Each structure stands twice: as C-alpha cells, then as structure tokens.
Amino acid sequence: MPKVALMYALVAVLGWGLAPLFDKFLARELSPWTIVLIRTFAAMVIITIYAIASGAVAELRALPEKSISPWLIIGAAMASAMLGGLIGQMAHYHALSMADASRVVPITSTYPLIASLAAIAVYREPLTWPKVGGALLIVIGVVLVSGVLTKGTEVPQ
Template sequence: MKGEILALISALLWGIAPLFDKYVVSTGVSPYLANLIRVSGALVFLAAVTFVAKDYSSAKLTIKSVTYLLIAGIIASGVAMVIYFQALKLSQASKVVPITSIYPLFTVIFSALLLGENISPKVVIGAVLIVVGLSLVSGE
C-alpha cells in the first residue's frame, strides 16, 4: 500500500506543477529559460536528497548505463520539456497536460518494437482507452 500512496502523491505533485509552468510562460518567459530554471531546481533538489539519503551506490553504473541516462535526460528533460513549455505558452494547461500524459502509449509501442516485450490484451485495451481519452480531451 505504501507504493500506491507514494504514486498518488507523485501524481498530485505532477498535477500541480503545470499550473506554475503555465503561469510562468504566460507572463512572457521563454520556454527555454523556464525549462532551464525548472531543471536546475530539480537538480539542486535531487543532489540534496542524494546527499541526505547517503545513496551514492554506483557499483552498477557502467559507461553504457550513464550514456543511456544522459540520452534519456536530453530527450525527456531537454527536448520534450521545451516542447511542453511551448505548448503551454500556446494552449491551456487543462488540454496540454492530458495530451502529454499519453506517453505510456508510446512506451508500450516502442518497448514492443525495440525491446521485444510482449503486449497483453489488457495492455492493448488500455492503449485504446488512452486514445479514446485523448480524443475526448482534444475535441472542442
């Protein structure tokens, strides 16, 4: 149950953050600068949490895993977040956030294609529901 509670807290925080993001870009702040400040704040927070938790275990870190993490960071925290901030600047947070939240659909597709993972019928049904939900949110 503890994991589920933490997941709900995480979802709540993810639901609140876009309100701050939308406010900032609606005042004319560049999406690039907004993202830089946001990521910098996260970096400081994560460094502090790692220090306080004394969790420096890097025995399993390899050059390959560090490279993959850097690529994922550039894709998600760099490129995708800049596009997200630009979307917030041009549209309503109540539309942008649900649309960007369909990323699990892409994860399912790419994990099957690139990692060879099996997709169960339940996952297919979930993916269809994501597409239906997106059409409801994006329709006028």
C-alpha cells in the same frame, strides 16, 4: 489549439515516451536513486553545453565505474535526460505557453502509450489485449478531453 502547440505537445509525448527505454537499461545495473542522480547529472551536462555556448561555465565530475561501461551509463543517462528531461519538458512548457493546460496536458500525458509500445518493440515485452484496449482508451480519451477533433464545441459559460 494552435497547430504549433499541438506539435510541441506531441514532441513532449515522444520525448517522455522514449526516455523510459534508457531508464530500464540503467535499472538493470543501478539503484533508482543512482539513476535519478545520473539522469539529473546528464541533464546538467546538456544544460551546461548550452550554457557554455551562451557564455556560462560549469564543472562536471566523472561517474564511478560499474559492471557496464561508464560510457554506456553516461550515454543512456544522457539519452534519457535529452528525451525526457529536456526535449519532453521544454516542448511541454512551450505547448503550455501557447494553449490551455486542459488541452495540452492530456496530449502530453499519453507518453505511457509510447513507452509501452517502445518497450514491446525494444524489450520484447508481451503485447496483450488489455494493453491494446488501454492504448485505444488513451487515444479516445485524449481526443475527447483535448478537443483535438471537437473544435468549437466548448461548453458555454
């Protein structure tokens, strides 16, 4: 796997791994459908800014007020959209465009490990032996499946 593909895959892991922190924050106040709507809307804001910079124009609407500041909702949704919806997906597709899916996808699919570690740190969720064991299995599985440490050991066809 090219090093740049590995880099993009790892950027995708970080993006997808950290976005759930903002989603959990939103889930304290909003329904899942509303979160999806706001997250998608936030992604559109980011895409619209990029589109405006490149010549496209879009119309944006305001969010209804909730018990928390609309700016916190917008900020958390935009952070989640940026990390998971934009950075993670774009890095994932970049990695896929440069390397085999059978090597990229296992790496990018380790984002639950990042989300778990971040939730333990940010939300003080308990660290248990099953979580530690699961994390180790994720790392071992990715190393084995992705071929990161086994270059040149492909099965002959």
